[in-house]
Amino acid sequence: MSFTLLSSPLxxxxxxxxxxxxxxxxxGIDTFYSPYIRLNGKLEIKASYHRxxxxxxxxxxxxxxxxxxxxAEEFLFVAKYVRGLGYKELNWNLGxxxxxxxxxxxxxxxxxxxxxxxxILERAHSETDIIVSMKMRLGYDTxxxxxxxxPILDNYPLKNIxxxxxxGKQLYKGGVNLDAFQLxxxxxxxxxxxxxxxxxxxxxxxxxxxFPTIDHWMIxxxxxxxxxxxxxIRNKTSEYPKNKMELFSAFHDTLYAIYSESLSxxxxxxxKMYHLWEYFSTTFSNPHKVLKQIKKAQSLRNYExxxxxxxxxxx
Numbered sequence: 248m249s250f251t252l253l254s255s256p257l258x259x260x261x262x263x264x265x266x267x268x269x270x271x272x273x274x275g276i277d278t279f280y281s282p283y284i285r286l287n288g289k290l291e292i293k294a295s296y297h298r299x300x301x302x303x304x305x306x307x308x309x310x311x312x313x314x315x316x317x318x319a320e321e322f323l324f325v326a327k328y329v330r331g332l333g334y335k336e337l338n339w340n341l342g343x344x345x346x347x348x349x350x351x352x353x354x355x356x357x358x359x360x361x362x363x364x365x366x367i368l369e370r371a372h373s374e375t376d377i378i379v380s381m382k383m384r385l386g387y388d389t390x391x392x393x394x395x396x397x398p399i400l401d402n403y404p405l406k407n408i409x410x411x412x413x414x415g416k417q418l419y420k421g422g423v424n425l426d427a428f429q430l431x432x433x434x435x436x437x438x439x440x441x442x443x444x445x446x447x448x449x450x451x452x453x454x455x456x457x458f459p460t461i462d463h464w465m466i467x468x469x470x471x472x473x474x475x476x477x478x479x480i481r482n483k484t485s486e487y488p489k490n491k492m493e494l495f496s497a498f499h500d501t502l503y504a505i506y507s508e509s510l511s512x513x514x515x516x517x518x519k520m521y522h523l524w525e526y527f528s529t530t531f532s533n534p535h536k537v538l539k540q541i542k543k544a545q546s547l548r549n550y551e552x553x554x555x556x557x558x559x560x561x562x
Contacts, residue, residue, distance in 0.1 A: 248462060250455075252477045253409070255442055255467030256280040256313050256340075256382075259522065263304040264509070268501045269470070270308060272494060275477025276470070279308055280382070283315040283340045285353075290324045300332055313382070315340040317352045317363055319370045326377040336378040336406060339367075342442075344384060344415040355384040355415030358392045361399055368403045380406040382442070387415035390427035397435045409440040409465055419468070425457055432460065445469050447476070448485045471526040474498055495530065496558045503554075513547045520550065531561055 254261055254269075254276045266279045284296045298304060300312055312334050314325040326337050341364070343354030352360065371379055381400070386392025393410070400408065410431055412423035423443040432439055441458060442465035445451050451464065469476055475487060475494075488494065503520060510516050524541040528534040537557050544550035 248459070251277045251463045252480065253277065253440065253463060253465040254279040254470055255411075255465045256282045256338075257467055257471065258282045258343075260471055260526075263299050263301075263310075264502065264505045265471075266305065266308055266310070268498055268505070269474050272498050272501070273474045273478050275479075275481050276466075277309065278311060279305075280311050280313055280338055280465075283313040283343070284325050285315050286318075286321045286324070288318075288321075290321070292325075292328055300329065300334070302333060310334075311336050311338050311380070313338040313340050315343060315348065315353050317357050317360070317367075319367045322367050322371055323374055326371065326375045330375070330377060336380055338380045338382055338409075341381060341383040342409075342411050342415075344387075344413075344418045349387060349415055355387045358383065358386050358396055358415070359388070361396055364396060365399050365402075368400070372403055378406050379403070380408070382409040382411070384411050384413055384415045385424060385427050385431070390414060390424055390430075393427075393431060394434055397431065397437075401436050405437055407438045407440055407463065408435070409442050409463075411465075411467075412441070412443040428458070432458070438463075440465055442467060445476075446472065448479050448483075451480050468526060471523070472529045492558055492562050495527075499527070499554065499558075507547075516547065517544065517550055531557065 252275060254266070261279065261282060270276065281299055284292065300310070312329045314322060314337055316322050322339070329337055340354055341357050343349070345354070348354040349356030357364065368379065371377065383393060410428060412425060412428040413421070428441065439461065440463035441454060441461045445454060445464060445466045446469040454464070466477060475491070479485065502523065506519050507516050510519060521541055524538055528537040531537045540553045540557060541550070544553045
């Protein structure tokens with residue numbers, strides 16, 4: 248059975264710079280979802296969101312914009328904006344688990360508010376021609392929450408629903424709930440995409456066997472930790488290329504150069520790279536030691552020396 252691989256939108260990580268670098272050096276992803284647009288009550292698009300979605304910054308990529316909101320007017324505003332850029336689809340985030348989002352009644356914190364979900368979808372489908380898709384968790388407090396939402400979603404011509412098989416209050420702790428995901432398959436007419444803990448070729452095959460009707464698979468943190476993964480899945484191999492570290496080094500250097508140019512001040516650059524290394528380090532034989540070296544680097548010169556040492560030692 249053929250399948251489609253998707254890149255999950257991770258705030259602060261999978262912007263157009265990351266997408267282009269990953270696609271050019273590794274490939275394997277069919278569709279990238281952009282990190283969400285959040286308006287915070289002001290009907291204005293931040294410059295950073297605009298740069299991220301500009302078609303000229305995403306040449307050769309299939310990108311789907313995403314919005315996070317609990318307000319119909321905000322949804323309609325963003326829908327009109329992305330249509331103006333030439334996008335036909337808008338993904339609605341009901342999955343973000345972070346407290347600063349969920350306490351505002353957005354992301355996975357909105358799942359239990361079935362009345363508001365229905366209101367926004369009704370207006371989206373009656374007042375715009377945007378194609379709507381959704382990204383969700385199984386709920387915030389319990390997995391039963393999504394089962395209350397699915398009958399409402401069945402009233403609308405959604406393109407698909409991507410489900411991260413955890414509840415919101417888990418954040419990324421604990422395992423995915425595959426039984427609860429199966430219940431979603433059994434209780435909706437919509438096409439479902441799977442998201443959650445696809446971190447290796449072995450894991451991907453296990454998920455394929457568990458859910459034979461699913462043909463769209465979203466990779467989130469696994470893509471940042473291992474940008475080789477999508478292409479390895481596609482080529483049905485667990486073997487890394489012989490020049491693995493050379494490619495990974497080129498990937499790092501590309502991102503480092505881009506972020507050094509786009510961010511102001513070494514503190515911002517070092518923090519950005521450190522957060523990337525929280526994922527990158529898992530690719531190395533001693534992740535703890537690698538991350539410790541990166542953390543100790545308090546200047547760009549020391550950072551560059553640490554990175555050179557890390558790649559040299561791994562080779």
